[in-house]
Amino acid sequence: MKTIVNIFAAFCLTLSAASFASDDRQYDHFPGLKAPTMAIALCNISRYNELLAQIIQKDEISVADMTKVHELTYTLENAIGKLSEDLLEAKVDLEQVHLASETLQVAIIKRHADLYLAITDAFSDNDACKVNSNE
Template structure:
């Protein structure tokens, strides 16, 4: 129990070092945004690898805990982008479906193409830099 308190105190002290000064509003670690589904998937691939390297260790150091905290911001942004894109893809697919029932070619083409644009990153050979 004592060791956990020391580790927690060290973690808090390390995290505090990332704030410019005590008078500033609390600032989180910088996080990379994902502008597209493909970019979100690449961020997940890269940052999952970093996360896995940390959590597969027998014990996670205080620095490792801090790194997990930092990594999570970029991963959260990537997951939010994917979630938003997949929600939109579901809407567009449903519109294409409804358009097909009504034999509305323009509606089907427009929404099917929007759906395909969003989901292509999920099944095409993803190439991350």
């Protein structure tokens, strides 16, 4: 009988070790809020950073809190992605403005400055969250 118990225990340990070694669990994914504009991206970052800060300031973070963190990161990732894309475009346009200013090319300055300002305008719009809420 003792041999059967030992064999069963060894079998269970082997299965357990195999499952840990190849932990290919598929986690549920949440539909993060989209960030179609920079203003909405900034708004989402503001709102969801506040939620994240509230959770991580707790002395103990529960499983439900961890799930909430997992969920809100999708929205934050979408917002950061939008900012990254738009800021890369803004960088290119600003560089065109810079270069055109060195050679006094007014048309290029105006065209690229307009593009740059259209992208970065959301940084100075204090009412972005109120006007562009997508929740």
